[in-house]
Amino acid sequence: MRFSGISVSAQTQKELKTLAILVGVFLGLFYLPVGVGRFDHAVLESLYLVKWYAREHVLLCLIPAFFIAGAISVFVSQAAVMKYLGAGANKVLAYGVASVSGSVLAVCSCTVLPLFGGIYSMGAGLGPATAFLYAGPAINVLAIVLTARVLGLEIGIARAVGAVGFSIVIGLAMHFIFRKEEAQRIAAKAAPLPAEQPRQLWQTSGYLAAMVAILVFANWGEPAESTGAWHAVYAMKWLLTAVSAGVLGGMLVTWFGLKWWKTALIALPTAALALLFPGTPAVAFAAAVVLLSAVTSTHDGELGEWFGATWGYAKQILPLLLAGVLVAGLLLGRPGEEGLIPSSWVAQSVGGNSIRANFMASVIGAFMYFATLTEVPILKGLIGSGMGNGPALALLLSGPALSLPSMLVIRSIMGTKKTAVYVLLVIVMSTLSGMMFGAVSP
Numbered sequence: 001m002r003f004s005g006i007s008v009s010a011q012t013q014k015e016l017k018t019l020a021i022l023v024g025v026f027l028g029l030f031y032l033p034v035g036v037g038r039f040d041h042a043v044l045e046s047l048y049l050v051k052w053y054a055r056e057h058v059l060l061c062l063i064p065a066f067f068i069a070g071a072i073s074v075f076v077s078q079a080a081v082m083k084y085l086g087a088g089a090n091k092v093l094a095y096g097v098a099s100v101s102g103s104v105l106a107v108c109s110c111t112v113l114p115l116f117g118g119i120y121s122m123g124a125g126l127g128p129a130t131a132f133l134y135a136g137p138a139i140n141v142l143a144i145v146l147t148a149r150v151l152g153l154e155i156g157i158a159r160a161v162g163a164v165g166f167s168i169v170i171g172l173a174m175h176f177i178f179r180k181e182e183a184q185r186i187a188a189k190a191a192p193l194p195a196e197q198p199r200q201l202w203q204t205s206g207y208l209a210a211m212v213a214i215l216v217f218a219n220w221g222e223p224a225e226s227t228g229a230w231h232a233v234y235a236m237k238w239l240l241t242a243v244s245a246g247v248l249g250g251m252l253v254t255w256f257g258l259k260w261w262k263t264a265l266i267a268l269p270t271a272a273l274a275l276l277f278p279g280t281p282a283v284a285f286a287a288a289v290v291l292l293s294a295v296t297s298t299h300d301g302e303l304g305e306w307f308g309a310t311w312g313y314a315k316q317i318l319p320l321l322l323a324g325v326l327v328a329g330l331l332l333g334r335p336g337e338e339g340l341i342p343s344s345w346v347a348q349s350v351g352g353n354s355i356r357a358n359f360m361a362s363v364i365g366a367f368m369y370f371a372t373l374t375e376v377p378i379l380k381g382l383i384g385s386g387m388g389n390g391p392a393l394a395l396l397l398s399g400p401a402l403s404l405p406s407m408l409v410i411r412s413i414m415g416t417k418k419t420a421v422y423v424l425l426v427i428v429m430s431t432l433s434g435m436m437f438g439a440v441s442p
Helices: 010-030 037-075 078-085 091-099 112-121 126-138 141-151 153-177 179-189 201-218 229-235 237-256 260-276 281-297 302-332 343-349 355-367 375-384 389-398 404-414 416-440
Strands: none
Touching: 037 112, 037 201, 037 281, 037 302, 078 091, 078 126, 091 126, 091 153, 112 126, 112 302, 112 404, 126 153, 126 416, 141 153, 141 375, 153 179, 153 389, 153 416, 201 237, 229 237, 237 260, 237 281, 237 302, 260 281, 281 302, 302 355, 302 404, 343 355, 355 389, 355 416, 375 389, 389 416, 404 416
């Protein structure tokens, strides 16, 4: 490298970059606006949000998702993934399965990430994998029902139809745009596979279903009504979680060769803690996670590989998510609170049904973190402040499926270019959908 005839060595370039970073950090700290009310409040909001996230999502949502992703990597045969979700799979079946997955998995944009990483690393095509990535948090039956009840039947139906259609269109678009790269990736995955698998596909599917049941029931939210099927499930959620865990334990012994007494080492302390602390079931849940980790991590066979894969996903994803939640809290705060960006700016930017309002709603939804179901009361307040139906739908279609924390993780899984295209597709399609819906439902 030369500057005006002066040659600069690679080592010098490296030192100059280090100096630039140090100077930048120093200047940032030197001019840190500590003592300014809005900045101090935004810092507190970021800490409140990450504290809430750690309490509400990490133990009950993310950790089960890590174990499911690890199981996909270890126990699901690559041939099965390629058959149903690979680039050469039947398109109707592949995109059909991916696009309706959210009706079963009531997860947020962060919890779906380990599951996406699991199927993508096993050779799933980029199209079906990204369709699943979008559909997982976007197509949530309870969220759609709540949307229809609180915001109106029209917007509830539009959200359901839009989310299913989006997942398919986005998946097909990603497949088309990166078809050459995908062909190379799939070819690299097509290594010779063992002729026989240790278990039948239905056994592996049942094993994954038991873990999905634990994830779903442990996170079953309390409905607004005190009667009905949703409330009946909520009243029995921890019993159903315990039954699902018992089924999982039986499968570990019967199909995966775990010694029965090791399963008892997990089950008995967990049951005792559940009886001792009936008001805080998370204590028993945490104990079960720790004991299962201890048992599987010391196993020499495939159960040890399962823990290793689970731990690998946790190391890759969790730090990025927590950092992203901190930044999101700093910029936008928690629902009902303010970060560095005033909420009045947000309300003004999404007012009416203009192109600008729809675009801003899509962008805000894409970068803001929404926990499952929280987007509905937030939108209720924004609509009361003048937000049009079009921008409301645009935010509903981009918000639950994306967030700043999820973008950081998606980038670590499939790279910067694919992530940027995926985010752009979600924003553009949300904007167009909002404009069309706003035109017919002003």
